[in-house]
Amino acid sequence: MKKLFSFALLVWLSFSMSACKREFLEVTPAGKLIATKTSDYDLLLNSLTLGNQFMTYTQAMGDEMAAIEPYYAGTTIQQQRSFQWADIIYEQNDDAPEITYPTKALYIYNIVIDEVLSSTGGSEVQKNTIQAEALGGRAWTYFQLINFFGKPYVAATAATDPGFPIIDKANVTLKSFSRASVKEVYDFIIKDLQAAIPHLSASPLHRFRMSRPTAEALLGKVYLSMGLYSEALPYLNAAMTDIINSSYPVRLYDYNVTFGSGGSFLPNSVIGPTLPNLYNYEESLYSRQTTGDWTSTSNALLLSPATMSLYGSSDLRRNFMKNTPYPSGTAFPLGMARRAGPFSPIIGMLVPDVYLMRAEVKARLNDLPGAKNDVESLRIKRMPASDAPVPAAIISDRISLVKFILDERIREFSALGYRWLDMRRLSVDSEFQSTVKSTHTLYTTGGTVSSTFTLRPERLTFKIPPKVLAENPGMQDNP
Template identity: 40%
Template sequence: MTCTQNLKEMKNIYKRYYKVLFGILGIMIYSSCSDEFLEVVPKGQLIGEKVVDYDKMFYNLNLINMTSTNAQVPLGAELVAFEPYISGSGLRTQRLYRWEAEVYNDGDNAAELENTMENIYIYNKIINEVMEATEGSEAEKRSLRAEALAGRAWTYFLLINYYGLPYNEGTSATDAGFPIVEVADLVASDFRRATVQEVYDFIVDDLTTALQDLPAQVPSRFRFSQAAGKALLGKVYTFMGKFEEASPLLTEALDQIEDTGTEVRLLDYNEGYSNPRVDTDPEGIYGKQFSNNWANTASELVVNPEIMALFDESDLRLEYLYTETAQNGNEYPLEGVFRKQIGTGQTFFGVRVQEVYLFLAEVKCRLGDLTAAVSILEEFRKHRMPEENAIVPQEIAADRETLLRFVFDERLREFAAQGVYWFDMRRLTVDPDIPVPVSSYTHTIYDTDGSVKGEYQLTKERLVLRFPKTVTDQNPNLENNP
C-alpha cells in the first residue's frame, strides 16, 4: 500500500497539490500544499495570510510521509543479510548495512535531509509568522505556533541522532551536532554546525515553550497534542540521561492519551492483528511514517537468531509479524532467522504509545522503582501475549540491572527491523548503567549456502552519518563527520 493510498481518506483536507522547489543545505527538496490557501511566490516561497492558512500547512503530506528517512533500519545490529538478496538491493542499503563512511555518490542528495529540512522550513514559517496572521484569535495563533515548535523539535531530535554523537554530558558541549535553522529563508547557505548540547537545548526549549499552548485535544493524529508533546520531551530527557525530569512527563502523557480527541490506545494482539494505517492506527499519538519494506516484502535483511531467541513461544508478535521464508518462499540457509512482515511498507514513528510505556518502564527502573517498572512492563506485555505469559520473571524483576536489560529486550521484541534499535545502540554505547562497547555490534552477510561472505564491525566514527558532497560543496564551513 502506498503512502497516498494510506491517506486517501484525507482528501477533504485538500483538493490538489503543487510542487514547491527550494534549496536548504544545498539540496533540492519538494513540498506539497493546497494552493487554496497558499500562493506560490518567487522561487517557491510559501505565503500565508490568515490563521486558517497556517492551520492547513500542518496537513502537508510531506510532514507525514517521511519517505526514505529510513537509514536507521539497515544500520540496526538486530539484522543479518543474505545473498542473493542483499546484492540486488540498492547501493544505499548495502552501504548503510556495511556501516560505510560514504553512503551516497557525488551528486546524490541525502534522503535523511530531504523531508526533514523541508519540514523545518514549514515549521519555521508557522513559528515566525502565525502570530501576525489575520482572522484568528490569539489563542488559536499560540496553539498553532506551539504545534510548529513541537514539530520542529521532533525533526531536530531525529537529525541530531543521525548526525551528532550520542548525548554525553561530558562531551556534548564540544561534539559537533547539526546547524540550527530558525528562519524560513530559501537562499540561506554556508551553515555551521551547533554542538550536540546546543541542539538538545534547542529541542528542550522548543518543547518546553510548546507545552504552554499545545491543545489537549486535536482533530487528527497528525496534529501535536499535549500528550504527544509530553511524551516527546520525556523521550528527549531519557536520551539525555535526565530520568528525574523524564518520569513525570511520560506518566502524564500516558494518563492523557485517552483524551486527545482521537482514539489512542495499545492494540491487544490477543484480539487479533490487522494491517495498520497511519491515519487510523490507535497506537499513534502523533502520526508520521517512513518507507520500510525491510519490515514487509524485502528479503535482504532479516532478524538474527539471537534477537529471535528473546521471544517466548506464546508471544503473538512472533505469530503475526514474522515469517521464516524470503518473499519468494525460499528458506534462508541459517536456522533461527525470521523476516519481519508487518503487512505494510510503512513504519510509523511519530510518537507511539508503545514508546511511552517502554520509556516509562526504563525510567522507573533507572530510578530504582522496580515495582512500578515491572507493573508498566506487564501491562504492556499482556497486550502482546496471553496475560498469564506476560509476567516478568521474579529473578528479573528483583534486580535493577537485569530488569533494565529486559526493558531493552522488550523494545527489540516490539520494534525489531523498524529503526528503533539503531538509536538504542547509540545511547547504550554511553549508558551509565549497562554500557555496550561500540565494537560489539556487528553485521554479517551470508552467502546462499549459509557460509559467511562478509563481516563488519561498528566503529565510533560510524555512530553518525556523514553529510553528502552536495551539501558540503555549498556549505564550505560545514564541518563533516569523520
C-alpha cells in the same frame, strides 16, 4: 562554532513547496510562500511533506539485524553500505534523505512559527495552538537530525561536539549557517517543546497533528537520550495520563484479540498482517512514516538468530515475522525471519514506546514495581496473560530489569529503525553499553557465515553526504 554551509539544498527545497493554496503565490517573490489567514497556517500543518519522512537506512543499522545471500546482493549500494556501517553511504551526486526530508519540513514549520501569531481571522487560542504544533513538529524534526549528524549526547563533551545548524527562520536568502553544538541543538529542542506543551490539546485532534501527550512523550524521550532520567519521568507520566484520558482513540492493541478468531489484523498473509492505515492506527500518537525498505516483500535483511531467540513461542509479535522468503521458498536458516509488517514503519511517536520508555526510566530510578507494571501492561497485550509476567528472578534486580526492558524494546520494534536510537544512547552509558552489539553478519542460504562487518563508535554518527560537502566547502565533516 565553525562556519558551515550556505544550505543551497534548503533554498532549492523551498522552491518546491506545494502545500499552500494557489493564492499564496500571488504577487509574492518566487520561492517564498505567504499565508495571511489563521486557517491558511492551519492547512500548512496538514502537508504530506511533513508526514512522509523517508529516512530508511537506520533500519539496516540496528544490531538486531542480519543479512542473507543471494537477496543481499540485489540491494542498492547505499542499502549495503548502511548494513555494513560503512563510512560513506552516498555517492558524490546523491541526495541524502536524512537531510532533504527534514529540511523540507523545517521550512514549513518555520513559516508557521514566525507568522501565525500575526495572521487574521483566528482567535488568540487558535493561533497559539497552531504555533505550538509547529514548535513541536520542529522539535521532532531536530531530534531526528541530531541523531543522524551529532554524536550521542555526553554531558562532558556535548557543548563542543558538532551537531547540526539551527535553522529557525523560513528565509531562503540566507547564505551562511553555523553548525550548532550537540548541546545547543538539544537545548533548542527542549525549548521548543516546553514552549509548545501549554498550548497543545490534551487529546489529539488527529494523529497527524502534534498534541500535548505527543510533545510530553517526545520531551521524555529527549531527556532519556540525554541520560536525564529524573527529568524524563514527569513528562512520561504526564503523557501516559493524557493517553489514558484521551477522547481520541490512542491505545495499545490487544494482539490476543486482533490476531484471535475474526480479529482485525487478519488475514495474516505472506506480506504480513492486515493493519489499519497510518491515520487510523490507534497505537500512533504522531503519524510520521518512512518507507519499509526491509519489510513486507524484502528478503535481504532478517532478524538475526539472537534476535529471534528473544521471542517466546507464544509471543504474538511473531505474527509480524515470516520464516520463509517472499513470495515463497525454503525456510531461512538458523531460525531467522524477515519482518513482514508494517509496510511503512511509523517513526513519529507510538503508544508502546511511551510504556517502554517509562518502564525503563522507572527501573533506572529504582522504582522496580512501577517498571514491572509498565512493561507487563504492554506484554499482556502481546501474548497470553499467563506468559506476560516479568520473570521472578529479574523483578528485584535493577540491572537485570533494565536489560529485560531493553530486550522488550527489541521485541516490540525490531527491524523498524528504533534500535538505532537505543544503540546510540546506550553506547555512552557505562552501565549498559555492553548491550550494544558491534557485529553484523551476512549469511548464505545454508546458514554459514559469508562476511561480517564491525561497527566502530564513529559510525554511530553519520558522515555528512559528499554532495553537501561539495556544495559547501567550509563545512566540517564528522570523523
